[in-house]
Amino acid sequence: xxxxxxxxxxxxxxxxxxxxxxxxxxxxxxxxxxxxxxxxxxxxxxxxxxxxxxxxxxxxxxxxxxxxxxxxxxxxxxxxxxxxxxxxxxxxxxxxxxxxxxxxxxxxxxxxxxxxxxxxxxxxxxxxxxxxxxxxxxxxxxxxxxxxxxxxxxxxxxxxxxxxxxxxxxxxxxxxxxxxxxxxxxxxxxxxxxxxxxxxxxxxxxxxxxxxxxxxxxxxxxxxxxxxxxxxxxxxxxxxxxxxxxxxxxxxxxxxxxxxxxxxxxxxxxxxxxxxxxxxxxxxxxxxxxxxxxxxxxxxxxxxxxxxxxxxxxxxxxxxxxxxxxxxxxxxxxxxxxxxxxxxxxxxxxxxxxxxxx
Amino acid sequence: xxxxxxxxxxxxxxxxxxxxxxxxxxxxxxxxxxxxxxxxxxxxxxxxxxxxxxxxxxxxxxxxxxxxxxxxxxxxxxxxxxxxxxxxxxxxxxxxxxxxxxxxxxxxxxxxxxxxxxxxxxxxxxxxxxxxxxxxxxxxxxxxxxxxxxxxxxxxxxxxxxxxxxxxxxxxxxxxxxxxxxxxxxxxxxxxxxxxxxxxxxxxxxxxxxxxxxxxxxxxxxxxxxxxxxxxxxxxxxxxxxxxxxxxxxxxxxxxxxxxxxxxxxxxxxxxxxxxxxxxxxxxxxxxxxxxxxxxxxxxxxxxxxxxxxxxxxxxxxxxxxxxxxxxxxxxxxxxxxxxxxxxxxxxxxxxxxxxxxxxxxxxxxxxxxxx
Numbered sequence: 121x122x123x124x125x126x127x128x129x130x131x132x133x134x135x136x137x138x139x140x141x142x143x144x145x146x147x148x149x150x151x152x153x154x155x156x157x158x159x160x161x162x163x164x165x166x167x168x169x170x171x172x173x174x175x176x177x178x179x180x181x182x183x184x185x186x187x188x189x190x191x192x193x194x195x196x197x198x199x200x201x202x203x204x205x206x207x208x209x210x211x212x213x214x215x216x217x218x219x220x221x222x223x224x225x226x227x228x229x230x231x232x233x234x235x236x237x238x239x240x241x242x243x244x245x246x247x248x249x250x251x252x253x254x255x256x257x258x259x260x261x262x263x264x265x266x267x268x269x270x271x272x273x274x275x276x277x278x279x280x281x282x283x284x285x286x287x288x289x290x291x292x293x294x295x296x297x298x299x300x301x302x303x304x305x306x307x308x309x310x311x312x313x314x315x316x317x318x319x320x321x322x323x324x325x326x327x328x329x330x331x332x333x334x335x336x337x338x339x340x341x342x343x344x345x346x347x348x349x350x351x352x353x354x355x356x357x358x359x360x361x362x363x364x365x366x367x368x369x370x371x372x373x374x375x376x377x378x379x380x381x382x383x384x385x386x387x388x389x390x391x392x393x394x395x396x397x398x399x400x401x402x403x404x405x406x407x408x409x410x411x412x413x414x415x416x417x418x419x420x421x422x423x424x425x426x427x428x429x430x431x432x433x434x435x436x437x438x439x440x441x442x443x444x445x446x447x448x449x450x451x452x453x454x455x456x457x458x459x460x461x462x463x464x465x466x467x468x469x470x471x472x473x474x475x476x477x478x
Numbered sequence: 479x480x481x482x483x484x485x486x487x488x489x490x491x492x493x494x495x496x497x498x499x500x501x502x503x504x505x506x507x508x509x510x511x512x513x514x515x516x517x518x519x520x521x522x523x524x525x526x527x528x529x530x531x532x533x534x535x536x537x538x539x540x541x542x543x544x545x546x547x548x549x550x551x552x553x554x555x556x557x558x559x560x561x562x563x564x565x566x567x568x569x570x571x572x573x574x575x576x577x578x579x580x581x582x583x584x585x586x587x588x589x590x591x592x593x594x595x596x597x598x599x600x601x602x603x604x605x606x607x608x609x610x611x612x613x614x615x616x617x618x619x620x621x622x623x624x625x626x627x628x629x630x631x632x633x634x635x636x637x638x639x640x641x642x643x644x645x646x647x648x649x650x651x652x653x654x655x656x657x658x659x660x661x662x663x664x665x666x667x668x669x670x671x672x673x674x675x676x677x678x679x680x681x682x683x684x685x686x687x688x689x690x691x692x693x694x695x696x697x698x699x700x701x702x703x704x705x706x707x708x709x710x711x712x713x714x715x716x717x718x719x720x721x722x723x724x725x726x727x728x729x730x731x732x733x734x735x736x737x738x739x740x741x742x743x744x745x746x747x748x749x750x751x752x753x754x755x756x757x758x759x760x761x762x763x764x765x766x767x768x769x770x771x772x773x774x775x776x777x778x779x780x781x782x783x784x785x786x787x788x789x790x791x792x793x794x795x796x797x798x799x800x801x802x803x804x805x806x807x808x809x810x811x812x813x814x815x816x817x818x819x820x821x822x823x824x825x826x827x828x829x830x831x832x833x834x835x836x837x838x839x840x841x842x843x844x845x846x847x848x849x850x
Contacts, residue, residue, distance in 0.1 A: 392609050394561050398521065398609065 131325050132316060140329055149426035152298055154335055156283060157274030159303045164320045165296065165330055169264040169286035170194035172299035175321065175432075176231065176260040176282040178308050179301075183228025186221055188213055188243070189422035190236050192262060196418070198463075210423050211241035211370040213248060222255040229258045234273065235265035238368035238419040238434050240379030242270065249279035258282065258298055258305075262291055264297070268340050269348070269376050275302055287329065291439060292336030296329030341439075348437050349377035355435065355446045362454030369420055369432060378437045381420070382453070383428050392433060399452060424448070488516075488657050489624060490612055492671075495519040496657070497606035498615045499598060500552065500560065501689075502545030504679050505617030507552040508668050509659050511675040513615060514556045521609060522560035524549040525602060527569040527593075528690040536644055551678045563605060565597055569796045572596045574690060578703035581696075584751035585828025586731040588797070589688055590644045599652040606655075620645055620839070621661030624652065629653050630780040631839040636664040643797050646832045646842035647777050682696030687802070700728035711756025713740055716749065716765055724758050727751060732825020732848070733796075735764070747823060767821035768850055770793055771831045773814040776806070792834040793818065795825050795845065801834055 129137030131145040146160070153160040173194045177185060187195050189204040190211060196204075204213045213232060222230075230252045235242055245261055252259040260282040266273050268290040275283055282305070286297035287343055301307055313322035358367055359382055369381035384392065420429035433453065435440045437446075490496065498510040500522040514520045524546050548560055551558030573592045598616065606614040619634030620642045631648065634640040648656070660668055672680035691699050701708035708726035714722055722732060722740040729737065734748045738760065747766035750759040755834030762765075771793075792801035793816050803819040816831050825831075825848035832842035 389564055390561075391605055394521075395609060397561075398559060 129328060132314065141325075144327060144334075145325055148330045151334050151337055152285075155302070156300045157284065158277045158283075158300050161318065162275075162301045162303050162305070163375050164299045164301065164307065164317045165325065165333075166321060167326065168288075168295055168297040169262065169284050170297075171321075172284040172297045173231070173262055173288070174198050175299050175307060176284060176301075176312055177229065179260065179282060179305065180228025180257055181308055183224045184276075186218075186225060186227045186230045186257075188232040190241075190419040191231060191233055191262070192237055195231050195233075195262060204422075205230075206281055210373040211236060211409075211419075211423050212373050213243055215247070215251070217272060218248070220381050222251065222257070226255070226312055227257045229260060230262040231262065233262040233265070233375040235379070236370070237265050237272065237379070238417055238432075239381040239423075240265070240377075242266075242374040242412050243372040245278040245280060246277075248349070253279075260284070265376060265379070269345050270376055271345075275300060281305060283332050287333035287336055290336045290340060293329045293332040296326050342469075344439060345377045348441070351357040351432075351437050351441055351443065351446050352377055352380060354443060355437070355450055358447060358450035359453060362450060369423060369425065380435045381417075381432050382433045382435060383420070383425065385428070385431065388403060388430050389432055390430075391406060392431075396452060399455070407446070431444070487514075487662065488613075488659065489622075490518070490657065492736065493517055494612040495521065495610055496613050496615050496720050497521050497523055497602075497611040498607060499602060499617075500524050500549040501617070501685070502543075502548035502552075502679065503617070503685050504672050504677075504760050505668060506663060506684050507549070507617075507658055507677050507679050508671045509615050509617045510552060510676070511556055511657055511677055512671060514558055515675070520556070520558045521611065522553040522556075522558050523605070524562050525569075525597065526562050526564045526566055527597070528566060528574065540566075548679050548682070555677075558772070563602070565601060568601060569593070569597055569690075569790070574699075575703065577688075578700045578707065580828050581700045581728045582704040582707040582753065583828075584727055584753035586826040588830055589643070589665045589690075591647055591830055594644055595647045597654065599648060603652060603655060613655050614757035615657045615659060617660050618658050619660055619663075619665075620644065621773075621837075622656065622658050631774065632661070632837040633839065639665050642834075642839045643830065643842075644793055644830050645747050646779065646830055646839060648779055650780065653780065696703070697728040701726060704728070708838060709756060711758060713738060713760060714759050716759055716761040721746075721760070724756075727753065727756060727758075730758055731824070752825075763823065767823055768825045768848035769821050770815050770817040770849045771822075771825045772846045772849060773816065773831055774846050775812060776808070776814045776841055776843050778841035787833075787840065788835050789843065790819075791840060792836075793831055794834070795822060795831045796829055796846060799824070801832075804833075806833065815849070 129141035131138060131142040141434045149160045149163045163174065166175060177198050183201050186205055187199060187202045189206050203225055205221055206217045208214050232243055232248055234245055249259050259280040261278055261280040262284045263273050264284055264286045267285045281302045283300040285296065288294040307320045309320050309322060311322045316322055316325060336474050360366060363384065365385040368384045369383050417429045417432055420432055496518050498506060498513060500506045500510055502524065510520055510522050539714055550560050573589050576592060577587045579591045603614045618641045619636055619639040621632040621634060623630045623632055631642060631645060631653065633642045669680060678804055687694065688696060705729035710723050710725050712720050713722045713724050721742060724738060730748060730751060731753065732748050735745055740746060744762040746760040746762055748758055749761045749766045787806055788801055791803055792806035794801040802822065804816050807815045807817060825845060827845055827847055829845050830842050831845050833840040
């Protein structure tokens, strides 16, 4: 990536520098296609997961779209009128409701995420794919949170037609992502102009970002998911031991190894997050709009948690998380339930890669 | 003004944690700056209360308002933590809805008092306690003074900015945990502090009268929520003669003279609003003046004991009217009548009648009706 930043040509140019740039671009495309089990022609580089989702949602022009109720805002807001497929209390798509909605709306496209960003719940995409394809619709899967954390994030293994991925969730740079499409699937462009990316996405390539994405793929450690799962189990065991009235959202469903949604009875998440921050613990607000206000989670509301949807902390583990840090985080969060004013004066900050979010 | 002096006035342990309610305006920004300068552990909180798009039923506005960005920029400049708390739903339910319902019922509501009473000194004060703060600090121009026996609220030193009227419903429990560092300052001094502290809002214009009403057009906010308040009705004189029609109760208040669209030989003032028939009565000045205001009850501030009310008080029946000499009478049912020495124009249902002894805020109540 540094190399690219030092001498950036435009991969769309025909001169020598442009050709060198194009080689970097096409190498990255081949690498990503190999990882996602598709043809390089099916890869469209974008500015991130949001744009890739938006591009995917336009894959069936003029036909209705169905989306999962717990999808990321970049899906829900892109198609605000799309009927939402309900989930059960475990966070998994309600298959009977899906069948009903497929019959009622006869959609051209269904969009369901693989790993939920707030709860880590993993959907049974293969099973969904059978239903969706039988109804004559395309299946788009937002796999932003799954890449590098779950095995089998490929079009073939999942049985889907479109797959969204993002670089920064696997340690790459922010501001770059990709949509992988089944070969031969026609994707109408959202951004028009120069005709880049096979006329699917106009605009000069973010070559440093794409090179960084490729490097992050090369550096992925296949043992990491297992390590994260061990840490997550340790974290959850300590939290539940220290917080008698807490629960893990989606605990009954298969979950990705790196996300825990901790629901605390009776304490609004926004104040908990502020208290953690004031106690010196690095905190980021997950479901925040651009003003920074913390909103009740639509994901937990969809899971039927009602008023508790505003009482959840989201904890994410990253590549640099260690057992010692997990223990410290668990202790600090358990401290939240002490009466006001008795919080430990200054807990040491959590290191990189671990955030507490709502 | 000497910051050490301010510190002594605040009646707080040195270095204590305080929450400053930061609106993004000059006043609360200076509060945060002065307390940070004085060595307090300042936590800035901005309340997300509304967005103009929702309040007016217009789409397309974002919740990230200019004021929130300003508050954040001030906090960054001061190096203090800053958070945004979402009170939109509570504010809509407890302040905006009641504001609209008030107009529909022929009243002239004051949302700022309800906001102080229920949101700022209710929910936000509670949150400040949760965060371990010794006090909640706001930029109101009022003075909190401690005597040996009690804590009192007094008018702000800057008479043009005094906001004590809006704080008449403050309870003693709230007062114990509230601090108002600007009470002893003039607006010019506050701006000078903003300059001195290098705050990015030093030149910012004064905020509007009612924060959630864009461009001062409160009638459109009211009618968006209460369409019946936009239905026209008759305008009659005090003999019952129909003189014209109004465009809805949302734009009408007792004491109003302009904007009625009625041609009459004399200046006519609104004296009565009947929400059922939507009939508005107007009268010439001589017959529009009222002698007294009946209050729902008397709320006393700073443990002002009942027997302690002075025989004559100064009473303010509208924020923009100067206080007038009056006496307070109470019947067995606890109803309170404030009798003005001089008859008053514009004693309106829904407004507050607030009582003073010199600079001291004694208390007040909501006006139920005016009597001749």
